[in-house]
Amino acid sequence: MSKQVQQLDRVIIRFAGDSGDGMQLTGDRFTSSSAAFGNDLSTLPNFPAEIRAPQGTLPGVSSFQVHFADHDILTPGDAPDVLVAMNPAGLKANLPDMRAGSTLIVDSHDFTGRNLTKAGYAENPLEDDSLADWALTPLDLTGMTVEAVKEFGLSRKDAARAKNMFALGLLTWMYGRPTETTIEFLEKRFAKNPAIRDANVTAFNAGWAFGETTEAFAVRYEIKPAPMAAGTYRNITGNLALAYGVVAAGVQSGLPVFLGTYPITPASDILHELSKHKRFGVTTFQAEDEIAGIGAALGASYAGSLGVTSTSGPGVALKSETIGLGVMTELPLLVIDVQRGGPSTGLPTKTEQADLLQAMFGRNGESPVPVVAPQSPGDCFDAALEAARIAVTYRTPVMLLSDGMLANGSEPWRVPEIADLPVIDPAFATGMNHTTTGKDGAEVDDFWPYLRDPDTLARPWAVPGTPGLEHRIGGLEKGDGHGNIAYDPANHDFMVRTRQAKIDRIAESLPPLEVDDPSGEAKVLVLGWGSTYGPIGAAARRVRRTGLDVAQVHLRHLNPFPNDLGDILKRYDAVLVPEMNLGQLSMLLRAKYLVDAVGYNHVRGLPLKAAELAEAITDLITTTTGAEPVVEEVSS
Amino acid sequence: MTATDLPFPGLTGVPTRGDDELLTGKDFTSDQEVRWCPGCGDYAVLKAVQGFLPDLGLRRENIVFVSGIGCSSRFPYYLDTYGMHSIHGRAPAIATGIATTREDLSVWVVTGDGDALSIGGNHLIHAMRRNVNMTILLFNNRIYGLTKGQYSPTSEPGKVTKSTPVGSVDHPFNPVSLALGAEATFVARTVDSDRKHLTSVLEAAAAHRGTSLVEIYQNCPIFNDNAFEAIKNPDTKADAIIPLVHGELIRFGVDGAKGIARDETTGGVRVTSGDDPGVLVHDAHADDPTTAFALSRLTDAGVLHQSPIGIFRQVERATYDDDARQQLVTAEQGEGDPQEALAALISGPDTWTVV
Numbered sequence: 007m008s009k010q011v012q013q014l015d016r017v018i019i020r021f022a023g024d025s026g027d028g029m030q031l032t033g034d035r036f037t038s039s040s041a042a043f044g045n046d047l048s049t050l051p052n053f054p055a056e057i058r059a060p061q062g063t064l065p066g067v068s069s070f071q072v073h074f075a076d077h078d079i080l081t082p083g084d085a086p087d088v089l090v091a092m093n094p095a096g097l098k099a100n101l102p103d104m105r106a107g108s109t110l111i112v113d114s115h116d117f118t119g120r121n122l123t124k125a126g127y128a129e130n131p132l133e134d135d136s137l138a139d140w141a142l143t144p145l146d147l148t149g150m151t152v153e154a155v156k157e158f159g160l161s162r163k164d165a166a167r168a169k170n171m172f173a174l175g176l177l178t179w180m181y182g183r184p185t186e187t188t189i190e191f192l193e194k195r196f197a198k199n200p201a202i203r204d205a206n207v208t209a210f211n212a213g214w215a216f217g218e219t220t221e222a223f224a225v226r227y228e229i230k231p232a233p234m235a236a237g238t239y240r241n242i243t244g245n246l247a248l249a250y251g252v253v254a255a256g257v258q259s260g261l262p263v264f265l266g267t268y269p270i271t272p273a274s275d276i277l278h279e280l281s282k283h284k285r286f287g288v289t290t291f292q293a294e295d296e297i298a299g300i301g302a303a304l305g306a307s308y309a310g311s312l313g314v315t316s317t318s319g320p321g322v323a324l325k326s327e328t329i330g331l332g333v334m335t336e337l338p339l340l341v342i343d344v345q346r347g348g349p350s351t352g353l354p355t356k357t358e359q360a361d362l363l364q365a366m367f368g369r370n371g372e373s374p375v376p377v378v379a380p381q382s383p384g385d386c387f388d389a390a391l392e393a394a395r396i397a398v399t400y401r402t403p404v405m406l407l408s409d410g411m412l413a414n415g416s417e418p419w420r421v422p423e424i425a426d427l428p429v430i431d432p433a434f435a436t437g438m439n440h441t442t443t444g445k446d447g448a449e450v451d452d453f454w455p456y457l458r459d460p461d462t463l464a465r466p467w468a469v470p471g472t473p474g475l476e477h478r479i480g481g482l483e484k485g486d487g488h489g490n491i492a493y494d495p496a497n498h499d500f501m502v503r504t505r506q507a508k509i510d511r512i513a514e515s516l517p518p519l520e521v522d523d524p525s526g527e528a529k530v531l532v533l534g535w536g537s538t539y540g541p542i543g544a545a546a547r548r549v550r551r552t553g554l555d556v557a558q559v560h561l562r563h564l565n566p567f568p569n570d571l572g573d574i575l576k577r578y579d580a581v582l583v584p585e586m587n588l589g590q591l592s593m594l595l596r597a598k599y600l601v602d603a604v605g606y607n608h609v610r611g612l613p614l615k616a617a618e619l620a621e622a623i624t625d626l627i628t629t630t631t632g633a634e635p636v637v638e639e640v641s642s
Numbered sequence: 643m644t645a646t647d648l649p650f651p652g653l654t655g656v657p658t659r660g661d662d663e664l665l666t667g668k669d670f671t672s673d674q675e676v677r678w679c680p681g682c683g684d685y686a687v688l689k690a691v692q693g694f695l696p697d698l699g700l701r702r703e704n705i706v707f708v709s710g711i712g713c714s715s716r717f718p719y720y721l722d723t724y725g726m727h728s729i730h731g732r733a734p735a736i737a738t739g740i741a742t743t744r745e746d747l748s749v750w751v752v753t754g755d756g757d758a759l760s761i762g763g764n765h766l767i768h769a770m771r772r773n774v775n776m777t778i779l780l781f782n783n784r785i786y787g788l789t790k791g792q793y794s795p796t797s798e799p800g801k802v803t804k805s806t807p808v809g810s811v812d813h814p815f816n817p818v819s820l821a822l823g824a825e826a827t828f829v830a831r832t833v834d835s836d837r838k839h840l841t842s843v844l845e846a847a848a849a850h851r852g853t854s855l856v857e858i859y860q861n862c863p864i865f866n867d868n869a870f871e872a873i874k875n876p877d878t879k880a881d882a883i884i885p886l887v888h889g890e891l892i893r894f895g896v897d898g899a900k901g902i903a904r905d906e907t908t909g910g911v912r913v914t915s916g917d918d919p920g921v922l923v924h925d926a927h928a929d930d931p932t933t934a935f936a937l938s939r940l941t942d943a944g945v946l947h948q949s950p951i952g953i954f955r956q957v958e959r960a961t962y963d964d965d966a967r968q969q970l971v972t973a974e975q976g977e978g979d980p981q982e983a984l985a986a987l988i989s990g991p992d993t994w995t996v997v
Contacts, residue, residue, distance in 0.1 A: 042994060187992070234996045238989060250988045257980045264743050266735075283987070284973035286980060289742060289966055294768035298735035301728075301765070305708070305739025308726060309747065313739065331729050387988070421989050424981045470724035470740070470747050473703045478672070478719050480727025481711075490674060491719065 009218075010225045016075030017181065017229060018083035021173070022100045023092030023113075024061055025054055025068040028170040033070025035174055035191060039183040041241035041418055044231025045074040048540065050082035050613065051414045055271065055354040062116070062124040067099040076230040080540035080547075082415065084615040090173055092116075092147070094125035106139040111176070113169065115148035143222050147172050147213075154212035155205040164202065168209035175213025182228050185214060235420065242419040244383035244412035245272070248342065249279035251390025252314055253286050255340075258391065259398055259430035262287040264306030265314045266299040268321065271354040272410045273344040276316040296324035300341070304328055307337045308479075310434070310469035312394060316342040319361045320351065322368065322405075330369045332403035333505065335479045336456075336465045339403040340393055341375075344413045347611045356611025357410035359536050360587035365405040366565055366594070372502045374509040376400070377564040379407040381539035384419030386412060389562065395430050396512055401464045407564070409586075411613050412537045435466035435475055440487070453477060456489035463508035465489075513566040519574060523557035524550065529631045531578035532623060533603070535561040535591055537613065538584050544616035545584075549623045553636025556623055564591070567598065575601045580630040582606055584619055650698075651851040652775065655745035658699045667692040670702065672722040683834035683860035684714055684781065690840045691779075692721065698848060700748055707750045708737045710757035713788050714781035714860070717752040731762020734769035737776045742963040748848070749776040755796040756786050759815050763795075766855075770826035772962035773852040777844075780817055780857045781834075785866035798944040803865075818938040818954055821855040822931045828854035829934065830953040834861060835874055839951065846953060852961045859949075872947045884940060886952030888926040892937070902937065910936040926956040 019036070023029045030051055040047050050071040059066030073083035088109040091097035093116045104110065117130050131137055132144045151169040152162060171192070178185055189207055196203035217223055242250075256263035265288065267277050281290040289306075293299035300315040307313030315325065322343050332339040345361045347353025365377045376396050380389035386408055393406040438451035455477040456465050468475040477489065485492030486500055522543075534542045539560050546558045559574060561567070575581055575595070583592045584606040592603040606622050608614055627633055659665065670692045678684045695705065705723040709715035711730035718725030724747075728736050733751045741749045751769075758766045758780050769776065785803070786792040792805040796817065800809040821829045828850040832843040840858065847854035859870045872882040884894045884902065892902040893916045901921030905912040911933070914920060928934070934954040941949045977983060 038992060042992065044994060044996070236996050238993050238995050240990050240993045242990075253987065254984055257984045262743060264739060266739055284970045285977050285983065286987075287970060287974065289970060291738070291742065291966070293735065293738075294764055297732060298738070298765050298768065301732040301735030302739030302742070305726075305736035306743045307739075308736070309706075309740040309744045311739075311743045327729050328732065335726070421993065424985045470706050470744065471703055473701065476702050476722055476724050478674075478721075478725040478727065480709075480718070480725075481729055482727065 009223070012225050012227050014227050014229050015077060016073065016079065017088065017227065018071065018073045018086045019088045019090065019177065020069055020071040020086040020100060020103070021090045022067060022069040022096035023170070024095065025056070025059055025066050026061060027068070027092045028167070029068045029070050029092070032170045032174050033072055035188045036177060036183065037072050037416060038191070038241060039178060039185070039187045040072065040074040041239070042184055042187050045229055046077065046079050046232035046234065046418060047072060047074040047241070047416075048079055048082045049073070049416045050411065052612070053355055062093060062095055062121050064095050064099050064125060067095050069096070069100060074229060076232050078232060078234070080543040081613065081616055084617050090177065092169065092173065094122050094127055094131075097131065098125045098127065104140060107141065109141045110137065110143065111173075112142065112144045113147035113173070114144040115146050117144075145222065150212065150216065151209045155208050158201045158205045158208070160201055160205055165205060168205045171206045171209040172213035172216075175210040176217045178210075179214040179217030180223060180226050182226060185210070234418070237420040239418045239420055241416050242384050243414060243416045244380065244386040244408055245275040245344070245414070246279055247384050247419065248380070248386035248390050248406075248408060249276050251387040252276075252280060252340070252394070253283050253288060254387070254427060255391050255394030255430065256286055256288060256312055258427050259312060259394065259432055261310070261312040261398070261432055262289065263314060264289045264291065264303055264311040265316065266291045266293055266302035266306065267316045268293050268296045268299045270296075270318045270321050272346055272413045273316045273318050273321075273342065275413070276342060276344070296321040297328060300325040300328040300339075304332055304335075304337060304339055307332075307339050308335070308470070312338060312340065312398065314340040314342065316344070318344050318346050318354075319348050319364065322361060322364055326369050329375060329403045330371065330373050331481050333369070333373045333375060334481050334484070336401040338397040338401055338467070340390075340397050340406060341403055342406045342408065345407060345409040347609070353611045355410065357537065357613065358586050358609055358611065359407075359409055359538070360590065360609065361407060362535075362564060362587065362590040363593070365407055372506060374506050375403050375405050375565065376509055376512055377405045377407060378562060379536040379564060380412055381536060381560055381562065383412050383415050383417045387419070387422070391428060392562065395428055398430050398432055399464065399515075400462055400508060400512055401467055402509065407536060409537050432467065434472070435468040436472065438474065439466060454487045454489060455479060456484050457487050458504075458508075463504065463511055510566050513563075513569045516563055516568045518570050519559055519561075519568050521557055521559050521574060522546070523555070525555045528555040528557035529579040530582065530623065530627045531557045531559060531575070531580070532582045532584065533559050533561065533575075533591070533595070534584055535564055538586065541614040541616045541619055542584055545619035545623055548616060548620035549627070551637070552624070554624060554627050554633055556627060561591075564594070572599050575599050580604060580626055582623060582626050584614055584622075586614065650849040652777070652849050652854070653698065653700065653748055654851065656700055656704050656748050657746060659701050665696040665702070667696060670695045670722055672720055674719045676720050677716065678713060679864050681863035682713070683783065683862070684717070686834045686837065687779070687781065687840065687858055687860065688717065688720055690837050691844065694841050694844050695721075697845070698748065704746055705748045705750070706740055707752060708733045708740065709752040710754075710762055711788070712754040712757045714752055714754045715757060731757050731760070732765060733757070734762065734765040734776070734778065738769060738772070738774045738962075741774050741776050742966050745963070745967060751776055751778040753778060753780055755780065755782045755784060755794045755817070759795045759817060759820070767820070767824040770821055770824040770853045770855060773827050773959050774962045775851055775853070775964070777847045777854040778856065780855060781860045782817060782857050783860045783862040783866055784869050785862050787862050787865055791865035800944075814943055816938055816941055816943065817855075817857045818941065819935060822935045822938055822955060825931065826855050827852040827955065827957050827959045828953070829955045830855070831857045831859070831949070831951050833859045833870065833873060833951060843953065846956065850956060851964075852959060870946060873949060873951070882946070882948050884948065884950040886924050886926070886937065886950050886954060888924055888953065888956070890924055891921050892924050893921060902940070910939060913940075924952075926953045929957055931955055
């Protein structure tokens with residue numbers, strides 16, 4: 007039976023089920039085959055903090071959203087076109103995000119008495135007509151899976167567990183994805199257990215064949231590959247790209263990398279990944295706590311490594327004192343904060359951008375620290391290298407602010423050429439740098455650990471083992487130049503200002519900001535930082551398609567701000583600052599530039615929605631300039 | 643003499659001086675004015691360390707002293723080696739990063755009873771269980787000095803201080819018991835005023851590969867004077883100090899009138915007469931820490947009248963830093979150019995090419 011093929015330019019699919027149903031794996035494999043096919047894509051995993059929340063309940067629902075297209079896309083999408091729900095709770099939890107008319111593919115197997123009750127359904131929604139507004143296809147995915155794999159002699163429970171692969175096979179057929187990548191993956195993953203391996207491959211193939219033969223689906227879809235800049239691509243998550251960026255920083259600086267850390271969601275995958283790369287001279291130390299993690303990292307930096315620590319907001323709180331010590335001792339240190347919902351333990355598996363002010367000010371005393379943020383999963387690689395460059399060049403702790411959405415989300419990433427990566431020069435001190443006149447009038451060469459480079463204001467990094475440069479550093483105030491303990495008031499005032507001046511001077515090494523204003527006529531600027539890049543870009547495109555002008559600038563450097571930011575802000579009549587917090591960047595901009603920044607703030611633990619943000623931008627344009635949309639926004 | 647001439651596995655990998663490069667205690671003395679109170683026990687320990695460091699045969703640049711916060715933690719400023727005066731309680735963590743990344747450094751931690759046992763208790767026990775190659779000098783004066791006289795986690799119950807005007811209700815730590823409980827591989831106790839004993843213990847600690855924990859009874863003349871009177875007073879010290887010497891009978895008191903024997907009822911140890919045939923021969927090398935722990939319990943928790951002094955435990959066990967470095971060496975073997983390897987790593991197995 008040959009089916010009709012319909013062309014689409016983009017699709018958003020959400021796989022949802024119990025946290026034990028393998029939804030993350032299913033989504034990940036669908037993403038891989040879409041990447042291999044050449045679509046542009048963006049993903050959003052969403053899972054509970056509990057490893058196995060009570061089965062079949064709403065809190066136990068895990069989902070994975072993938073947006074793939076034949077053109078350049080920026081976000082995982084606001085609302086799915088297709089929901090694949092593996093149980094009643096998966097349907098119930100995700101239905102509010104589904105537009106009328108969108109597709110629901112539901113495993114009907116568990117829509118029975120107790121399972122319905124656990125999900126909070128009084129009646130079976132597959133039978134009571136309550137889903138009439140959607141294109142509903144109930145299928146007994148579990149039953150068909152068990153039937154397909156019965157030859158392998160698995161228990162019923164193990165057989166049923168392959169249902170996610172049946173669903174994946176069906177969707178793979180429906181959207182014309184290649185099957186080889188998934189089959190190869192399954193064969194490798196379950197190589198040690200042939201029965202499980204064969205059951206999964208068989209379920210996957212059975213799902214594909216079911217699509218081909220069933221009358222339930224009359225149409226399959228085609229989404230052509232997206233045109234992309236020439237190069238070699240791979241799919242990558244933010245945490246993986248960030249870990250690779252740290253490895254690259256070690257290679258490009260010639261420094262051994264030492265990661266001192268403590269497991270914490272959503273940063274732990276950085277530890278897991280870096281622990282595999284000892285071949286690059288990367289040491290990973292799983293410390294007894296967050297404080298020991300950063301302490302050991304700072305010790306390693308003192309001893310001549312690139313010290314790195316990785317954590318999330320609660321861990322940053324514990325590390326604050328050691329970051330302060332890093333500021334005082336002026337040693338390179340990379341502090342990675344993969345932000346999550348707060349305060350306190352907050353929402354461990356959800357995303358937020360509310361640690362900006364903590365990164366800026368969360369220490370005692372005047373304790374300036376550079377802050378760098380990646381804007382997309384792949385960009386975590388470049389941001390890590392940039393953070394390492396600043397840390398090493400300026401001898402300072404640097405905060406690298408990723409977030410949960412970047413960490414677990416993925417996108418196609420053009421693999422950079424190594425020759426194009428920046429080279430980082432540790433410029434270790436090797437000899438005396440100062441001459442002292444002794445009591446007898448004779449001149450003696452010595453080493454002053456706080457004698458600064460006139461350009462960068464960085465102090466020399468003299469590593470233990472270097473003869474003649476023995477010196478002592480610590481958290482007490484340093485005398486200018488010689489670095490001995492100094493309590494005098496003028497010296498403290500000078501050192502406080504000098505430490506600030508050193509951080510401010512980093513701005514001189516930054517490239518000009520890129521202003522995206524295609525018409526050059528925009529009166530409203532949207533300014534963001536971090537993972538909101540995608541939603542802001544998508545929203546700006548929507549607004550422009552309606553005939554309005556809007557400019558977009560995205561900040562990688564939050565401290566210091568780039569030197570041209572002030573002038574750029576002055577060029578616009580209004581500035582909108584979308585953030586997943588209550589206005590932290592707005593506060594900094596207002597304080598520094600006296601600009602009347604307008605906030606757009608959501609803290610729902612989820613990325614900003616492009617459509618809603620587009621409305622906010624349009625409203626601000628209308629209020630500011632009187633201009634109204636010329637054409638209606640069309641979807642996509 | 644160099645480190646390699648001595649049986650100093652603790653310093654394996656650390657470069658030594660040439661035989662013609664003579665250094666004295668003066669060479670290890672920095673130009674900074676020492677600012678402890680007159681009569682502080684820290685002076686004696688500093689002098690002993692400055693006098694003993696040249697004997698290690700190391701170059702100054704290969705020695706690092708790390709400290710936390712407190713009176714004793716000023717120590718690194720007075721030594722002309724590399725040094726870091728860090729933050730309260732964290733010195734063992736910082737030293738772990740130094741020791742793990744640099745086999746060629748001799749790493750020392752200077753800490754006090756508040757720094758190591760109160761705010762930094764966690765780091766201390768984890769350094770010892772990992773057996774990171776460092777020597778920890780724990781100055782125990784049983785009081786908070788730098789914050790001017792509050793009770794510490796080793797102060798005796800009932801102690802009246804500024805923060806406990808009607809007496810402390812805290813039960814104190816026994817640092818040696820704690821270290822043995824954390825399975826430290828080298829645990830010793832010595833006294834600030836006995837330079838000979840202090841030096842011999844420091845030598846053994848430096849020679850040990852792994853974490854060496856040396857508790858130093860140290861007098862604070864300002865806030866806790868005479869806390870160790872019993873073991874310092876010539877009239878009482880014979881009865882107060884229970885000397886632990888590996889391979890020798892554990893006897894003390896005037897003319898060895900008293901000894902330590904197994905207590906069959908508790909499984910611990912008890913004081914007996916010196917000629918009791920059950921008097922134990924001290925075995926610091928016993929792999930099982932049970933007897934060492936039992937000996938540590940002979941220390942008074944209250945006002946000190948009796949305490950074992952010497953090396954409680956000295957056993958070999960793999961160190962965290964050696965093993966961590968070995969994993970890197972193994973992984974790096976036979977690998978080629980790092981930039982080529984980096985290119986392969988970041989590409990991964992699943993790529994596609996757009997032309």
